[in-house]
Amino acid sequence: MSGPAAGTAHAATSTDVVCLGESMVTFLPSQPGRLADVPSFGRGIGGAESNVACALAAAGHRAAWVGRVGADGFGDHLVETIASYGVDTSAVRRDPVRPTGIYFRTATDRGTDTHEVAYYRAGSAASAMSPENVPYEDLLAGRILHLSGITAALSADCLALLRDLTAPRPGRPLVSFDVNHRPHLWRGGEADASVLLELARRCDLVFVGEDEAEEAWGIVGAEAIRAALPEPAVVVVKRGSAGATVFSGATVFSGLRPGPRSSNAGEAEDAAAADGAENAAAGEAEDAAAEGAGLGPDTVTLVPALRVDVVAAVGAGDAFAAGFLSATLRGLPVRERVRHGHLMAAAVLTVPGDLTDPPARDHADRLAALDDDAWGRLRLGPGWTAADRAPEEVRTP
Numbered sequence: 001m002s003g004p005a006a007g008t009a010h011a012a013t014s015t016d017v018v019c020l021g022e023s024m025v026t027f028l029p030s031q032p033g034r035l036a037d038v039p040s041f042g043r044g045i046g047g048a049e050s051n052v053a054c055a056l057a058a059a060g061h062r063a064a065w066v067g068r069v070g071a072d073g074f075g076d077h078l079v080e081t082i083a084s085y086g087v088d089t090s091a092v093r094r095d096p097v098r099p100t101g102i103y104f105r106t107a108t109d110r111g112t113d114t115h116e117v118a119y120y121r122a123g124s125a126a127s128a129m130s131p132e133n134v135p136y137e138d139l140l141a142g143r144i145l146h147l148s149g150i151t152a153a154l155s156a157d158c159l160a161l162l163r164d165l166t167a168p169r170p171g172r173p174l175v176s177f178d179v180n181h182r183p184h185l186w187r188g189g190e191a192d193a194s195v196l197l198e199l200a201r202r203c204d205l206v207f208v209g210e211d212e213a214e215e216a217w218g219i220v221g222a223e224a225i226r227a228a229l230p231e232p233a234v235v236v237v238k239r240g241s242a243g244a245t246v247f248s249g250a251t252v253f254s255g256l257r258p259g260p261r262s263s264n265a266g267e268a269e270d271a272a273a274a275d276g277a278e279n280a281a282a283g284e285a286e287d288a289a290a291e292g293a294g295l296g297p298d299t300v301t302l303v304p305a306l307r308v309d310v311v312a313a314v315g316a317g318d319a320f321a322a323g324f325l326s327a328t329l330r331g332l333p334v335r336e337r338v339r340h341g342h343l344m345a346a347a348v349l350t351v352p353g354d355l356t357d358p359p360a361r362d363h364a365d366r367l368a369a370l371d372d373d374a375w376g377r378l379r380l381g382p383g384w385t386a387a388d389r390a391p392e393e394v395r396t397p
Helices: 048-058 073-084 149-154 156-165 195-201 210-217 222-228 271-290 316-329 334-349 361-368 372-377
Strands: 015-020 024-029 041-046 063-066 068-070 093-095 102-105 117-120 142-148 174-178 205-209 234-238 244-248 299-303
Touching: 015 048, 015 316, 024 073, 041 073, 048 063, 048 073, 048 142, 048 149, 048 316, 068 073, 142 149, 142 156, 142 316, 149 156, 149 195, 156 195, 174 316, 195 210, 205 210, 205 316, 210 222, 210 234, 222 234, 222 244, 234 316, 234 334, 244 334, 299 334, 316 334, 334 361
Parallel strands: 015 063, 015 142, 024 102, 068 093, 142 174, 174 205, 205 234
Antiparallel strands: 024 041, 102 117, 234 244, 244 299
């Protein structure tokens, strides 16, 4: 087995989530239109896994990002910007030869025919990640290890790394996997997108869109997706405007490691997050009762999406994953985990870039606790995260 010897993971950890993947400098257009017509671009950062880390850190969790960047100015910008969100970047490695990846994109929705992305990432520092050159002691130190299918597509070495990290091993942290199928990354490679199904089946928590499951695997419908992914304890099927369907087995993460202030598996929050302790304790008790019982029959939870006045449809999937993971760390029920995912996604959808400050926790908790009718009436637009109470919330009984 590559990497460290089995059994080196700690029983308790000061890190909630470790995210591994490539982050790039992104150039955002100053106006709509074709890349050929855009006169100038603003600089930002982009990367599915680092986006998740930044969102979790902004939400008050202890998040770390592990990656590889060039020994260049773009690498400096990435590490400094990600660290500015409160993310631990101490395990990021610098490549003295390979460059940091960059990309340019248009302002249109990724799902439209007019959307353009020009990547300059071939041969990037991140594409050289392998089981031999990443710090396993840092990767395995968190309560959750969050991975993405994007990494698997970067190179054969990166695929080998993900296969090793998703392999069963004693003391493995809970492994979260966002399929993140990007068709252009798989063209001409040694592997194809079918390998994403193999990786997903080895993980504990899987995020996958209905559309990408059909495109990558030819699988149609939430039930069929779960049938193709029987091993993960939780499968979150994202259904666009229809919301999300979650299939959760009986254990619902009984193996989630304790944080530094907890003796069991539900709560990893600082003292400032004590408001979630009651819900966390209930989740821990359920997990403890189910431990050793196997996955058992699924509980199926359907949660409608929010109505959102979209500014830019980028980064929402990463934000959804961050919101779901945040609520998981807090031990919230599955419905609230999904609602926090929707709320975190709504925060990103109502700004131009991939990242933004999440709503205050008490604000998000109030919205996530709305009854079904009030949730269905909720409509969020630009600036909603800064409001103490959304107008729709005020009108609810």
